[in-house]
Amino acid sequence: MATTAPRPTTRRAADDINYSDLYERWERGNWSATEIDFTQDKIDWAEKMTDAQRRTAMWLFSLFFHGEDAVTDGLSPYIDAAPLEEQKYFIATQQVDEARHSVFFNRFMNEVVGLGDGSIAGGMNATAGQLSWGHKMIFQGLEDMCVALRTDQSPHQFARAITLYHILIEASLAQPGQHVIEAFLEQEDLLPGFRSGIANVALDEQRHIAFGVKVLADLYDADPKGTETAVLDVLRENGVFISGVAMPPNWDTSYFTAFNYSYDDLSRDGVKALEMRLKAVGIDLHSVERSPIAVDLPLDERAERGRVLLQANLVGPDRPASREPYPTEVMFDSIARAADVHAVPSGTVIEWAFTDAEPWQVSFDAGKCKAERGTARKPSLKLVVSFDDWADIFAKRVDARKLLLTRKLRPKGNLRLFAKFGKIFP
Numbered sequence: 001m002a003t004t005a006p007r008p009t010t011r012r013a014a015d016d017i018n019y020s021d022l023y024e025r026w027e028r029g030n031w032s033a034t035e036i037d038f039t040q041d042k043i044d045w046a047e048k049m050t051d052a053q054r055r056t057a058m059w060l061f062s063l064f065f066h067g068e069d070a071v072t073d074g075l076s077p078y079i080d081a082a083p084l085e086e087q088k089y090f091i092a093t094q095q096v097d098e099a100r101h102s103v104f105f106n107r108f109m110n111e112v113v114g115l116g117d118g119s120i121a122g123g124m125n126a127t128a129g130q131l132s133w134g135h136k137m138i139f140q141g142l143e144d145m146c147v148a149l150r151t152d153q154s155p156h157q158f159a160r161a162i163t164l165y166h167i168l169i170e171a172s173l174a175q176p177g178q179h180v181i182e183a184f185l186e187q188e189d190l191l192p193g194f195r196s197g198i199a200n201v202a203l204d205e206q207r208h209i210a211f212g213v214k215v216l217a218d219l220y221d222a223d224p225k226g227t228e229t230a231v232l233d234v235l236r237e238n239g240v241f242i243s244g245v246a247m248p249p250n251w252d253t254s255y256f257t258a259f260n261y262s263y264d265d266l267s268r269d270g271v272k273a274l275e276m277r278l279k280a281v282g283i284d285l286h287s288v289e290r291s292p293i294a295v296d297l298p299l300d301e302r303a304e305r306g307r308v309l310l311q312a313n314l315v316g317p318d319r320p321a322s323r324e325p326y327p328t329e330v331m332f333d334s335i336a337r338a339a340d341v342h343a344v345p346s347g348t349v350i351e352w353a354f355t356d357a358e359p360w361q362v363s364f365d366a367g368k369c370k371a372e373r374g375t376a377r378k379p380s381l382k383l384v385v386s387f388d389d390w391a392d393i394f395a396k397r398v399d400a401r402k403l404l405l406t407r408k409l410r411p412k413g414n415l416r417l418f419a420k421f422g423k424i425f426p
């Protein structure tokens with residue numbers, strides 16, 4: 001595949017990674033999840049930790065435990081789809097790692113927390129209630145991706161699958177979470193057995209992420225545009241779910257403060273990790289068209305946008321949506337940023353004529369798309385809809401076609417433009 005394609009002229013971090021080195025690191029890094037001694041952990045759990053710390057630990061560790069189980073189950077089609085033997089071998093080692101991670105979390109849940117019957121299924125059933133909406137959506141997406149990869153092993157589909165698994169889930173979600181857990185337990189000198197396990201998990205994950213970066217870089221060398229499209233599509237498709245993974249029950253902030261971190265800390269680290277890994281592949285979000293992350297904004301603002309939308313119910317599982325000006329502005333700014341300016345002629349204006357809120361408009365001009373408040377003078381297309389129904393569409397809680405059939409969404413004006421709506425705002 002990639003070996004005969006010309007390399008990009010600038011050197012990337014991925015050029016320093018090679019598959020045999022990753023395999024050797026795996027052999028050297030082998031560890032045992034069944035030999036970890038949890039004696040002190042049981043004492044810490046019962047006597048040293050506060051209720052809020054135990055509750056936070058249960059929540060965070062459950063997100064990891066279920067994640068590890070899902071990635072263990074999902075890797076087989078990756079082995080089949082990988083074009084190089086060295087890649088297949090590495091993924092086989094990774095599958096062993098993920099199973100070991102799952103065994104580690106299950107042992108802790110059973111032996112220290114006292115949940116389940118020791119079997120993986122028992123541990124998972126006992127902790128399933130802890131999972132966030134975003135977690136369920138992302139891992140359902142991974143399951144769907146694995147099914148798709150079984151039937152379509154093209155480089156494009158492989159790039160999509162690696163982006164979701166190794167870049168989005170491992171680099172952008174799991175690694176920042178591991179750092180939060182490790183830093184807190186280290187600082188408070190708690191759970192030494194768990195700490196030794198998660199340190200090994202983190203080392204394994206570093207290898208997995210490096211592998212994902214290397215594979216994507218190879219695919220990028222063979223087909224830069226196609227690979228970039230595959231990567232960006234996956235980021236866009238998962239954008240509304242990703243920010244919900246670390247959404248605590250009822251937005252109770254003690255789930256963060258008990259472990260000395262904030263939601264925005266996690267988001268910032270996740271966004272940074274994502275941008276850095278893609279840069280290592282050769283994809284600079286600052287120079288791509290329609291970056292799924294608003295890289296022109298300061299990092300703090302970039303990272304907080306997900307939370308703002310989520311807390312306003314403009315993404316996430318719940319209704320009703322907030323009509324506060326700032327979240328609404330973030331939603332329309334996101335819509336304008338995602339718009340494909342090549343899909344419509346310059347001068348096109350679309351108005352959201354909300355039946356119960358202030359109108360908004362999105363206009364296309366000279367290769368740019370911008371969103372602003374207010375009624376359009378001559379809209380090419382007008383969408384008559386309630387604010388909550390629109391929020392349901394934006395958050396992917398409902399299929400727009402369903403609202404069309406029930407006339408809760410009424411397009412007026414250029415209906416040919418409306419027919420292309422999914423293409424304009426993918």
Ligand SMILES: [Fe+2]
Binds near residue numbers: 071097098101205
């Ligand atoms: Fe893992």
Ligand SMILES: [Fe+2]
Binds near residue numbers: 170204
């Ligand atoms: Fe992993």
